[in-house]
Amino acid sequence: MEAAVPLSLAMILSVAIVVMVPLGINDGGSILEEVATKGLLAIGLTVVLVAGGIDLSIGSILGVTALSTLILDRVYGVPMLLVVVLAPVIGAAFGAINGFLIAKIKTRPFITTLVTLIAFRGVAKWLEETYSSRLVVPSTSDIWYFLGQGTIVGIPTPTALFIIILVIAHLSLTRSRWGWHLTSVGSDRRSARRNGINVERSVFSAYILSGALAGFAGLLASARFGRADSGVGLGFEIIVLTAVVLGGVSLSGGRGSVIRAAVGMFVVTIIQQATIVLRMDNGYFATLLAIVLLFFAVLDLKWGTYRERFAAKLSLDPGMTAVGPLIDVTVLDTLWTVNGRLTDAPPIGLGLIEGAEDCAIDDGGHLYCGDRRGWIWRFEGPDHAEGKVFARTGGLPLGHAWDLNGNLLVAVGGMGVQRILADGTTELVANQVKRSRFSLHDDSAIRFADDLDVAPDGSIYVSEFSSRTSAAEYMLEFVECRPNGRLIRINPDGSTEVVIKNYVSPNGVCTSHDGQSILVASTGLFRVDRLWISGPKKGQLEPVLEDLPGYPDNMNRASDGNYWMSFVAMRTPVSDLLMKYPAMRRRMTKELPVDEWFVPQLNVSCVLKFTDSGQVLKVLWDETLENYPMVTSINEHEGSLYLSGVQNNRLGRLELDPEDRGSIDTRRVPMTQQARTSFSEAEK
Amino acid sequence: MKIKTVAMIALLALVLTGCTSGRPDAAPGNAAAGGTVSLTGGVPEVVQPLEVRQLVHDTMKDKRIAFIPLLYKGYKITTEWGVQLQRGFESLGSTFTVYDSNFDTDQMVRIIDDLIKSKKADALILHNPDLNVLTQQIKEAQAAGIYVVVLNMTSNQSGDVFIGADLVSMAEEITNKAAVDCKADGKNQIALINGPATDPWNVLYEEGVKTAAEEQGLEIVDTTDSKWQADLASQQAATMIERHGADLCALMVPWDVVALPAGNAVKTAEDEGRVAKDQVGVYAIDSSSDGCEGISDGLIRASIAYDQSGIGTGALLAVQQLFELGNAPGSQRSVAYVPYVVIDKTNMSQVTFACYFGS
């Protein structure tokens, strides 16, 4: 998309001209004619530029071929249909000379085509001197009229032919193997050669094509002008080069499309038509063109250097968010007051695990958790002292859940949703959704699957934190805070559907205890919402918790009918204030390195329990931050609360107070007669 | 597969039926538009003098005439025409505009295309650089109801009126003059410094010179194409002197603008002793004030002056007639030639239309 910038500048230029200069509909015809002739040259030049070369001799090839067609027709009486076929062949022959010198002899394209520009023009002059006296008699063939002034289904012949050739060229360049080879050669010759692409043949073919197109353009020029002197096509190469650079085709190769070159050609022709309409001297046009070429060539150079940085800068667009009141958690003796209830939870896997975002326990008491290196660990119950790598996901494993058959479902950042079978093999559940129709950005991949849970009918609800960032760059979403996320349902047959679109960073997903709704936590808006999946309110979203003092992360069911949730970060007065300053946040991302960005307080260890109706029951912290500085997920199982942290090197296991223990098996999908809840049962 | 081929053939047939060759049929054309009184068929049989004047003014009022020469500013030949046209049309209330292409054929074609398509002119006055290049434009203009007057350089496609000079006869006459001088010197070799091969001036001039040369027993030893550029003409003249030195007696150049540098080259060669003095004479066609200076300086020995201001006035008259008669453009075509005479040092100041100023 970043190539759109120079092109849009060119379009603005042409719109400005059309507005300022009294160009009318009648000029459209002239413009189309002009574009048709030079447009073929532009296509040829684009192909050569994309292949990493340059062809300055296109004007001369056009001139020679134009003269040759007249000579063949009037002097030698060659039948016109044959002449029509021979014109591109003659052009291709001249192009082959270029190709041979550049591809085989390996001379530099610029100097070679500069020399052939002069040489071919000399051939044209020789032809003129030898034959022009015999060209006096005009030609009467119908084919000349057809090519010059005829129409195909109402469109003038040259324009129709140009459009057909443009479409073919575009499809070839972008969709065919030849076109891919050409583009690879242009962007990195050495890599292309190492990958087995025949570089010489590609480059050779580019010059032949350029020559053939120039030859055909010469035929059309003869049909249109009928000039029998050698000056046909003089100076065309500069005009076409300007047009092509305007269209965003890079002079350094590997980037460009013929459609854009055609648009650039339109812009240049509009400028030319404006100079005619304004009755400006031809010299003005040449000077204007030179200035425009200089500007766009510099832009192309600078753009190429800073392209990635600009693309990155353009892509982050922080939004302004209104935040509610902030609860002060340092005030003593409130529900939220910071405490040290989590501090002493004994660690599991200390020093083994690196970054387990979530965990799951099976019936046998074995503990499974993720690892930022893409692994799933398994710790043998009941004491979880021994651990080994159980499965390898190939991505960043995040949320865990048990499916109806007792296999472990893992939301893997970068890969989608995977299912881990009893023997440790992984299989893909889903990684694609239908692309949203009006989005420029291709959001059909599930890039950042965060948390998931299973509904009673067996469908899986998975949250995608953001369709614009990847799991490794989650902090960008903190800064951007826009509705880039969505909730996706994976049906039992494997098809996917986006059930909530444009949600602000959905994170925790939890099926409610009655199986009739899905709770979704929005990290960026500090709230928890409920999506009804059955009953009278099916499909509606309603709030459960609002104005939380922190950024909610994963959610899971508690055994007494409530829910546990953790905070990945706490709101601070400054982070709240910055929500009102998107320009400042954008400036921050542009001018400061990532380490220095202001973020909410991510060093926080906080877990809360809330009811179905949105009442917070208790809040547990590790105020020392020594052991569990960031808890991203809590799972309750048989009286213990397992603490996972995506930046931590351990899991924690906290003994629950007796008042918190209930009778519900938190791993079982609510309202189902689930046969088994974990694949350790399958082993039995 | 079969369905595919049938479909392709059907599509192709559809496309072909939609194709036209573009050769225009007899132009339906509309009568000359504009003006409050459309004089179709000319002036009435019996009419008062004041009425006549009013009729002319009414016809010509607000007509837009465009003159698109290949060269204009700085070239006396075309400015001479342009000046007459401007004076005439402006006094009649018409709008006269000159579009200077500055020797760029492509630009000229584009301007004419633009004028025709945007209907910005009611009459075009053209000056062809090439026999064929404006073929299509002339046709289209006439089909669009625009009169076409062609000056001095013919084209294969006829306009409504052509006004120029009988170049073949002029060429013959100047060659005869050269023959006289050559025979007096006892030499018979002449050379041509002509223009581009498809240039109408070139074609006719060469024809005339060849005919006269054959008759007179002169031998044409060299022909070059100066592309009407002064520097090329100068070089080519010098080369010819180099190559044919002692036997060359005349250089035939059909335009004074290129004859002068050729004459200078001869003079330089004479000064450098590569050729005998007064051996090689330069014979030109057309004589602006620069050309006459050249004659008096001895650079040009003789020239044929033809009535340039007459050509301009002729165009002025032709356009008025076309509008008054009101026939459809392209329906009736005619050609007219202006007078000419041989001039040299002896008589050039006495000929009215020689040594014109272009203003």
Added chain:
Amino acid sequence: MNRTLRNILEFISPASVVRSSVPPMDAGLRANDLLDSATPLLLAEGFEPDDVVALADGQVHFSSGSSVWRLNGESASRVADLGGPVSSMARMDDVIIAAVDGRGLVQINADGTVHEYCTDELVRKCVTDISVRIPGQIIVSIGSRVRSASGWARSLLDGDRTGSLVQIDSRGARSVAEGLGWPSGVAFDDDGSLLVSLSFTYRIERRNLSAPQAPPTVVLRNLPFYPGRIRSGREGWWVAAPFVRNRATELVLDEPGLCQDLAADVAEGEWPVPRLRQENLYREPMQLGQLRVLGILKPWAPARSYGLVFLLGRDGRVQRSLHSRVGGTRHGITGIVEVGSRLIVAARGARNLLELGEL
């Protein structure tokens, strides 16, 4: 220059735009953990030593709150309660000159009696440092005319440049320099020139008091921290740096709207500016580099508080420095004194006095 214009100019010609930056701490300022391993002197609680002096007998006195204390074993005994926040202290022969907010300069004798030394309006508020040239001639740095000594953060946010230097001698108190950016430390050189550390412009410069119009020479410029008090030692001057520069802070300061909102809506302790210590994790802003990964807070994370004291040699270069990095506890160094071969440092952020031996 408008920020957009500056960006465009930088795009066209990158070398022509200079952006302010925080230089790395290198060479003499290379980071270490020496302050973390220093010996704490006060083991009792409740103190917050701000400035420290030592009398001739080696007795260490420090200011904390509104009183001046004398170090007594592992605790301290009160010498005098001065009735207002003590913002600086200096030793003059056998007495201590202390600046008290709201009162002026007072003199504390060896026996503990207190009298007014100078109650001029100029020195009643925000005295950041005192330096004695000869007994009876004192230079005092005033951080700001509109704030008290504890208003450093607010002045930083406001872009306050109302700091001044005041000279007090037999004739009274008069200002010798105005419009400075929070001068936070003064010390006399042997030749009578004055070293001044300017906090808001992160530099240490040398002024010649006898020629106050002459521009000061810069000794150290563009420091990566906000320099504080200067005390002379045997090999040069010890400079305390209570706050370390943070690029994100400077970005915030560049946004006037944001600064106004901060001043209005957010408590001072929660501002994104450097502090002496981290008090409230849950209310203070965090920067991404301060994230604990695998349990570790990296020492080179962006610092909200930092401990730094360094020796400025007589050649004008940093000889050595002592740090307490991010994650350490000995932050917010506000005062230093050299006692024999030991260095006593007042770490206000750590609420303690630290001793480093074997210099």
